[in-house]
Amino acid sequence: MLASNPQYAEFVMAAQQGKLQQPNVNKQPSLTKQKTLETLAHQEELTIKQMAAMKDKPMPETGDQMEMMVVMMVEQNKMQDEMHERTGVENDDFEDSLLYFVSKDPEVAAAMQKYMMKMR
16 A cells, blocks of 8 residues: 555655665756756656556556565666666766755756646
């Protein structure tokens, strides 16, 4: 049941990948603001596509939370691979740059807020 909650699944995946450390928002980003916004737009498109595909894809009938979590992690990694193929950007670089610009630039912060509202 918890594995079907996208926010919980993302939190668990981040914990499993060791990404829960407090990031340094003052670290210079590896991407430009424009590349960060372009990558965010690609991520939004891929996320919507992935969410639609997950609705059509049956979850394991056993209801096994671990199995459902693995399915979610596989889908997340597929999305990250596709994003890298499209943009040439590694997910970690994108996340670091996005965090930097969200905290420093109102345009990026607004784009991120718009993205988050669509994901509700």
